Amino acid sequence: MSSDFELKVNVLPVTTYNFLHVNESTIKISDLSLGKRKSTDEAELPSGVSKKSGVSFGEAGKVFGSFSGRINVLADGYAAPNGDTSERDKEQAVRTGMGADVDRLMRDMNVTSDVYTVDEGVKADKPIAISDKYEDGEMALLSYVIHAKKDSEITVILMESSERSAAGLSGISVRLMAEDGAKITLVKTQMLGDGFVHFYDIGGACLEGAGISLVTLELGGCDVHSSAYINLSEDNSAYSSNLAYLARDDHRLDFNYVADQRGKKTEALMDFKGVLMDRAQKTFRGTLDFKSGSSGSVGDEQEDALLLSPDVVNRTMPVILCQEEDVEGRHGATIGQLTEELLFYMMSRGIDEERARRIMVSARLESVARLIPDPDIMQKTIYYIQNIL
Amino acid sequence: MSDNKMAVADINHSLYDFKDIENEQDFYRMEEGLSRETVLKVSEEKNDPDWMREFRLQCLDLYNRIKMPNWGPSIEGLDMDKISSYVRHKSDMKGKWEDVPEDIKNTFEKLGIPQAERESLAGVGAQYDSELVYHNVRDEVAAQGVIYTDLESALRGEYADMIKSHFMKLVPPTDHKFAALHGAVWSGGSFVYVPQNVKVDIPLQSYFRLNAAGAGQFEHTLIIVDEGADLHFIEGCSAPKYNVANLHAGCVELYVSKNARLRYSTIENWSKNMYNLNTKRALVEDGGIMEWVSGSFGSHTSYLYPMTILKGEGSKMEFTGITFAGKGQNLDTGAKVVHQGERTSSVINTKSISKDGGIGTYRSSVIIQSTAKKAKASVSCDSLMLDSISRADTIPGMDIRTNDADVGHEAKIGRISDEAIFYLMSRGISEEDAKAMIVSGFANPVSKELPLEYAVEMNNLIRLEMSGNG
Numbered sequence: 001m002s003s004d005f006e007l008k009v010n011v012l013p014v015t016t017y018n019f020l021h022v023n024e025s026t027i028k029i030s031d032l033s034l035g036k037r038k039s040t041d042e043a044e045l046p047s048g049v050s051k052k053s054g055v056s057f058g059e060a061g062k063v064f065g066s067f068s069g070r071i072n073v074l075a076d077g078y079a080a081p082n083g084d085t086s087e088r089d090k091e092q093a094v095r096t097g098m099g100a101d102v103d104r105l106m107r108d109m110n111v112t113s114d115v116y117t118v119d120e121g122v123k124a125d126k127p128i129a130i131s132d133k134y135e136d137g138e139m140a141l142l143s144y145v146i147h148a149k150k151d152s153e154i155t156v157i158l159m160e161s162s163e164r165s166a167a168g169l170s171g172i173s174v175r176l177m178a179e180d181g182a183k184i185t186l187v188k189t190q191m192l193g194d195g196f197v198h199f200y201d202i203g204g205a206c207l208e209g210a211g212i213s214l215v216t217l218e219l220g221g222c223d224v225h226s227s228a229y230i231n232l233s234e235d236n237s238a239y240s241s242n243l244a245y246l247a248r249d250d251h252r253l254d255f256n257y258v259a260d261q262r263g264k265k266t267e268a269l270m271d272f273k274g275v276l277m278d279r280a281q282k283t284f285r286g287t288l289d290f291k292s293g294s295s296g297s298v299g300d301e302q303e304d305a306l307l308l309s310p311d312v313v314n315r316t317m318p319v320i321l322c323q324e325e326d327v328e329g330r331h332g333a334t335i336g337q338l339t340e341e342l343l344f345y346m347m348s349r350g351i352d353e354e355r356a357r358r359i360m361v362s363a364r365l366e367s368v369a370r371l372i373p374d375p376d377i378m379q380k381t382i383y384y385i386q387n388i389l
Numbered sequence: 390m391s392d393n394k395m396a397v398a399d400i401n402h403s404l405y406d407f408k409d410i411e412n413e414q415d416f417y418r419m420e421e422g423l424s425r426e427t428v429l430k431v432s433e434e435k436n437d438p439d440w441m442r443e444f445r446l447q448c449l450d451l452y453n454r455i456k457m458p459n460w461g462p463s464i465e466g467l468d469m470d471k472i473s474s475y476v477r478h479k480s481d482m483k484g485k486w487e488d489v490p491e492d493i494k495n496t497f498e499k500l501g502i503p504q505a506e507r508e509s510l511a512g513v514g515a516q517y518d519s520e521l522v523y524h525n526v527r528d529e530v531a532a533q534g535v536i537y538t539d540l541e542s543a544l545r546g547e548y549a550d551m552i553k554s555h556f557m558k559l560v561p562p563t564d565h566k567f568a569a570l571h572g573a574v575w576s577g578g579s580f581v582y583v584p585q586n587v588k589v590d591i592p593l594q595s596y597f598r599l600n601a602a603g604a605g606q607f608e609h610t611l612i613i614v615d616e617g618a619d620l621h622f623i624e625g626c627s628a629p630k631y632n633v634a635n636l637h638a639g640c641v642e643l644y645v646s647k648n649a650r651l652r653y654s655t656i657e658n659w660s661k662n663m664y665n666l667n668t669k670r671a672l673v674e675d676g677g678i679m680e681w682v683s684g685s686f687g688s689h690t691s692y693l694y695p696m697t698i699l700k701g702e703g704s705k706m707e708f709t710g711i712t713f714a715g716k717g718q719n720l721d722t723g724a725k726v727v728h729q730g731e732r733t734s735s736v737i738n739t740k741s742i743s744k745d746g747g748i749g750t751y752r753s754s755v756i757i758q759s760t761a762k763k764a765k766a767s768v769s770c771d772s773l774m775l776d777s778i779s780r781a782d783t784i785p786g787m788d789i790r791t792n793d794a795d796v797g798h799e800a801k802i803g804r805i806s807d808e809a810i811f812y813l814m815s816r817g818i819s820e821e822d823a824k825a826m827i828v829s830g831f832a833n834p835v836s837k838e839l840p841l842e843y844a845v846e847m848n849n850l851i852r853l854e855m856s857g858n859g
Contacts, residue, residue, distance in 0.1 A: 015460035020754055020786045023460070080782065082721060082750055083460040276792075290802070292777065307792035310759065314789040322802045325777040329802035335787065336795040 003108070005029040007101040009199070010227055010256035012317060013287050015083035022283055022317045025254045027199060027225060029169060034109060037140040039130045048122030049154065052115045057106040060113035060145045061093025063177050064205060071205045071233045080289075080321050094175050096203030097227025097256045106143055106173055113143040113173075118152040118182070127155035127187075129374055132170070134162040134192065139169040146174065148182035148210075155185040157374050160192055164220070164388075167195025176204035176212055180234075185213040187372050189381045192220040194249065202228035206237035208263070214241040215371045217381060218253060218274075219388065227256040232266035232297075241270045244368035246388070247280035247312075258287040261327075265296040273304040273368065275361050276312040287319040288329050295326040303333040306364060308357070358389050416518075419475040421603065425449060428573050431475050435541055435576060440553065448562040448572030455566040462690045462719040462748070467664045472636050474574040476518040476601040483523050493517050500627065502596050509842055510623075512537045514595040516608055519576040530589060536582040537593055540609055543580035552580065555611055559642040559670045559698075567638045567666040567692075571607050575640065578608035583618040583649075592621040592654075592840065597639070599628040599659070605636040612642070614649040614677075621652040623843065627687065630660035634689070637663055643671035645679050647701065652680040656843055658850060659687035661717055666692050675701030675730070682838045683710040685722050686850045694752060696725035699733035699761075706735040711835040711847075714747030714779070715854050723753040723770075723785075728761035728794070735765075740831055741772040743779035744854065750782040757789045757796065764794040772802040773831055775824070825855045 010025040045051055064071060071094065079086055089100045096102065105111075118124060134140065148154050160170055170192060178184050184204070192198050198221040204212045218226050224247075230239040239259050247253045259268030268288055276282055288299035305314050318331040338360055346356035365385045372378035417434075419427060428449045432442040457464065483489045486503050497503060497515050506513040512526030514537070521539040530537075536548065544552050562572035579595050599606045614620050628635060637659060645651045651671070659665055665688040671679045681695050697706040708724040726735040741749040751770045772781035783800045805827050813823035829836075829848055836844040 014782065014784060016752060016784050016786060017460065017754055020788060022786060081719060081748055081780065082462050082782065295777070305789075307789065307794075310791050310793060312790075312792060314787070316787040316789075316798070318783075318785060318798065318800070320772075320781075320783040320800060320802050322772065322774060322781045322783075323777075325774040325779070325804045327774075327802065327804075329800075331783075331798075331800050333787065333796070333798040335789050335797075337792045 003032050005032060005105055007105060009098040009101055009225055010254050010285065011085045011088065011099050012256070012285055013085060013258055013289060013319065014080045014321065015085060020315065022285060022315055025225060025283065027197070029197070032109065032139060032169070034139055034141060037132065037142065039132050039142070045128060046124035046126050048119045049124055049128065050117050053112070055113045055115050057103065057111055057113055057143055060115050060143065061175065063145060063147050064093040064175070067177070067205065067207065070207055071231055092203065094203040094205050095229045095231065096173070096175070096201045097229045097258060098199060098201035098225060102173055102199065102201045106141060109141055111141045111143050113145050115145040115147065116156070118148045118154045120149040121151045123153040124155065127157050127373055129157045129159070129377065131159045134166060134168055134170060134196070136163065136166040137168055141171045143173045145177070146184055146186070147177045148179060148184050150179045151181040153183040155187065155373055157372065157377055158188040159377050160188070160190045160198070162193040162196060164193050166193030170196055170198045172199070173201045176202065178204065178206045178210035178212055180207045181209045183211045185215070187215040189217045189369070189372060189377060190220055190224070191381070191384045194220070194222055196221040197223045199225040200227070204228065205231040205233055206239065208234040209236045211238040215368065216241070216243040217365070217368055218243070218245040219365070219384060222251045224252070225254045229258045229260065232259065232261045232263055232268065234263040236265050237263050238267040242368050242371055243272045244365045245274035245282070246365060247282055248277045249279065251280045253280070253282040255283065256285045258289060259299055260289045260291065261294040261297045261299060262291045263294060266294060267297065268299040270301040272302065273364050275306045275308060275364060276314055277308045279309070279311045281313040283315040285317045285319070286331065287321065288331065289321040290324045290327045290329060292323040294324045297324070298328045299330070301331040305335045306361065307335065307337055308361070362386055362389055417477050418601065419473050421473050422470045423474060423574070427474055431574050431576060434475060438544060441544065445573050448569045451562050451569035452566060452573055455569055457566060461692055461721050464664055464690060467634050467636060471603055471633065473601070473604045474607065475576055476604045477520040478517060478522060484525050486523065489523050493522050496598060496600065497596070500596065500598070505594065505842060509591060509840065510594050511589055511591045512593045514539065514579045516577045516595065516597045518599060518601050518604060519606065521577050526593070533587045534584040535587060535589060536580065538580055540578045540580045540611060548580065548582065551582070551613070552611065555613065555642065555644060557640070557642070559672055560640050560668050564668065568640065568668050571609070571638045571640045571668070574605070575607045575609045578610045578639070581612040581620065581622065583614045583620045585615045586617040588619040589621070592623045594623040594625065597624070597626040599635055599637065602631040603633040603635065605638060608639045610639070610641040612651065613644045614646060614651045616646045617648045618646070619650045621654065624653070624655045627658045628660040628663060631662050633662065635660070635663045636666065638666045641669040643679065645671060645673040645677040647674045648676040650678040650680070652682065654682040654839055654843065656684045656847055657687055661687060661689050663688045664690050669695040671697045673697060673699050673701060673704040673706065675703060677701055677704045679706045681708040681710070681724065682835065683708070684835060684847050685710070685712040685720055686854065688720060689718060691720040691722055693722045694725050697735065698727045698729065699735065700729045702730045703732045704730055705733065708737045709835050709838050710739045711832050712749050713742045713851060713854050714744070714749035716745035716747060719748040721750040721752055723751050725754045726756070726766065728757045728764040728766065730760070731762045733761055733764045735767070737768045738834060739770045740835060741770070741781055742775065742828060742831070743772070743781045744775040746778045748780040750784060752784045754786045754788070755796065757791060757794045759790045762791060762793045766794070766796045768798040770800045773828065774802065774804050825852060828855060
C-alpha cells in the first residue's frame with residue numbers, strides 16, 4: 001500500500017490569534033509504504049498481563065466504548081465558548097493529543113493494534129519494555145492499547161531508535177484505559193536519526209482513583225509531534241507528565257499536552273523542559289482544562305526552555321480553561337539562556353564555558369531520563385544524551 | 390465597616406445606565422446598514438479631503454473581503470444591517486460647556502465630566518454618539534504648544550500632513566475586519582500632539598458616550614508624544630443599555646517618540662448590549678515608555694488587546710489591566726507586545742474576575758523578534774472565579790526568536806479562599822462585605838495605577854458588579 005497524507009494535528013483546544021501559528025500543525029507524508037515491523041523485547045510479559053496482537057484499530061478502541069457513560073468524552077455544555085475545537089475529534093474512541101487525523105491514518109493504512117490487558121488487582125512485577133530499532137528508509141505505524149483493570153498497575157516502556165544518519169517515518173498511537181484505582185506508567189525514549197519524521201499520539205482515560213503517568217524523552221528526529229490528551233473523568237484521578245526534549249539543526253518539535261479535568265479532586269501535574277540549538281523550532285501547547293464539576297481539583301503546568309542559539313524559534317502556549325470555582329490552576333514558563341551567574345560559578349570552579357554549558361544541558365535532560373524505571377534503557381538514553389551533546 | 394455598607398447602599402445604580410431621550414428633530418441619524426452610499430455619506434458629512442474619501446472606500450472593500458475572526462467570542466448577534474454608522478446632534482462642537490446643547494450637557498453632567506475637568510484635568514473632549522460635542526484644553530497647557538483637538542479639525546488644519554502620515558498606519562485596515570470597518574466609517578475622536586520635552590503634569594481626558602440605540606461608535610484617537618515629552622491620557626466610555634446590539638469599533642494609535650512617556654488609562658463601562666471591538670496600538674521609539682492602565686467592566690462582548698511595538702532600543706512597556714465579567718458578558722481581553730529593539734522590556738500584569746455566569750478570557754501574545762537582543766518580558770495573569778456558573782480562561786502565547794532574551798510567564802486561576810473569608814467574618818464583617826473587600830484587594834494593583842478619582846470610580850464599579858447591579 002502506498003499513499004500521500006496530510007494530517008492536521010495538535011489542534012489547540014481553543015483557537016487563538018492566527019498570526020501566532022499555534023492553532024494547529026500539519027504533517028505531510030509522501031509515498032507512505034509500511035513494512036512489517038516486529039517490535040522486540042516483549043516476549044515475556046509480567047504475570048497477570050495478557051497481550052492480543054493483530055486487533056484492528058477500531059476494534060481495539062472499543063475498550064473505551066464500554067466505559068463511554070463514565071468517560072463522557074464530549075458531554076453537552078462542556079465546550080469552551082470562545083473557539084472550542086473539540087467537535088473535530090468527536091469520532092475518536094478516546095480523545096488524543098494529536099487528534100482524529102491520526103486515527104484516520106491508522107484506519108486507512110489498516111494498522112493493527114497490540115492490546116495489553118492487566119488483570120484486576122494485578123501489580124505487574126516488571127515493566128513491559130518494547131523496543132523498536134529502525135532501519136534507514138523504514139516507515140512504520142504502531143498502535144498500542146493498554147487496559148489496566150481495576151486496582152492494577154503496569155509500566156510500559158517504549159524505546160524508539162535508529163542510527164543517527166537514518167531517515168524514515170515512525171508513528172505511534174497509544175491509548176490508555178485506567179479503570180478504578182488502576183495506575184499506568186508510560187515511558188518513551190525516542191532516539192531516532194536526523195532524517196526521521198516521528199509522531200507519538202497518546203489518549204488516556206482515568207476512572208475513579210486511577211492514575212496515568214507519562215515520562216517522555218524526545219531527543220532525535222527531524223520533525224517530531226508528541227502529544228497527549230488525558231481525561232481525568234472521575235473523582236481523585238491523577239495525571240502527571242514529565243517531558244524532556246532536545247532539538248538541533250533544522251529540526252521541528254510540536255507538542256500538544258492536555259489535561260481534561262472532570263472528576264472532583266483530580267490532579268494534573270505537567271513538567272516540560274528542553275533545549276533548542278542551532279536553527280531548531282519548537283511549539284509547545286499545554287492545557288489545563290477544569291470542566292464544570294471538577295471541584296477540589298488542582299493543575300500545575302511548568303515549562304522551562306533553554307535556548308542555545310540566536311536562530312532558534314520557540315513558541316509556547318500555556319492555556320488554562322476553567323469552568324469551576326473551587327480549583328487551583330497554575331502555569332509558568334521560563335524561556336531564555338543559561339544565566340551568566342551560573343556559568344560564572346562553574347567557571348570559577350575550573351570548568352571551561354563549553355563544558356559548563358554541556359553539563360547544564362545534559363543535567364536538564366538527564367533529570368527526566370533518570371525517571372525511566374528500566375536501568376538498561378535509562379543508561380542507553382543517558383549515553384545518547386551525553387554523546388549527542 | 391458600617392461606612393462601607395452605607396457606601397454600597399448609596400451608589401446610584403443608574404449612574405451610567407440612564408437614557409436621555411434623543412429628540413429626533415435635534416439629531417441626524419444615518420439609516421442602518423453599510424454600503425458604498427453610507428460610506429460616501431459619512432465622508433460628505435465629515436467634509437473629508439479627497440484622500441480620506443478614497444481611503445474610506447478602500448476600507449469598505451477590505452471590510453467586505455476580510456472574514457470574521459475564527460477565534461474568540463461569538464459575534465453572531467451583531468448584524469451590521471441593524472447598526473447605524475453615524476448619529477450626530479445637529480449642533481456644532483463647542484468650546485464651552487454652557488454652549489453645549491442642554492440634553493447632552495445633562496448627560497455629561499450626570500457622568501461628572503465637567504466637574505472632573507475643573508478639578509483634575511488639563512483638557513477634555515466629550516463625544517456623544519458619532520461626534521465630539523465639546524473640546525477644550527486649559528490655556529496654560531495650550532501655551533506649552535500642546536495640541537488637543539478633534540481629529541476632523543486637525544485633518545484640515547495645520548497638522549493635516551501629520552495626520553495623513555500617521556492615520557491608520559499603525560493599525561492598517563488590513564489588520565482585521567473591524568479595523569477595515571473603522572477605516573470606512575470612522576467619525577469623531579481626538580488628536581493630541583505634545584511637543585518635544587513638554588511634560589503635561591495633569592491628564593487629558595476623552596469621554597465617549599454612545600446614547601443612541603442600534604448605533605455604532607467609531608471614534609479615532611491619534612496621539613503623538615514627541616521626543617522627551619510626557620503625557621497621561623484618560624479615556625472613559627459608557628452607554629445606556631438597550632435591547633438591541635450597539636457596536637464600538639474605535640481605533641487608538643499612539644506614537645511615543647525617543648525618551649518620551651505616555652500613560653493611556655481606560656475605564657470602560659459600556660452597556661451590556663455593546664459589542665466592543667476596539668483596536669489600540671502604540672509604537673515606541675528609543676528609550677520611550679508606554680504605560681497602559683485598563684479597566685474593562687462593561688460590554689456584552691469584548692475583543693480588546695492593546696498592542697505595543699517596542700521598536701526603539703531600550704523602549705519599555707507596562708500593561709496593567711483588570712476585567713470584570715458579570716452576567717451575560719463575554720469579555721475577551723489582554724495585551725500584545727512585539728519586541729523589536731535591543732534591551733526592550735515589557736511587563737504585563739492582569740487580573741480577571743468572573744461572576745454570575747460571566748466569561749472572562751485573558752488572551753495575549755508576546756513576540757520577541759531576533760533583533761531584540763537582551764529583551765526582557767514578564768507576564769503575570771491572575772483569574773478569580775466567584776462562582777461555578779462562570780468561566781475564566783487564560784490563553785497566552787509567546788513567540789521567542791532569540792536566545793538572548795529573558796521571558797517569564799505565570800498564571801493562576803482560583804477562588805477566594807475560605808480561610809480569608811472566615812478570617813474577615815471572625816472580625817465581624819459579613820460574608821458579602823468580606824468577598825467585596827477581597828475582590829477590591831485583588832484589583833488593587835490596577836486601581837493604584839489610576840488617579841484617585843478614577844480609582845474610586847473603578848472601585849465603585851467593582852462594588853456594583855459584586856452586588857449584582859452592575
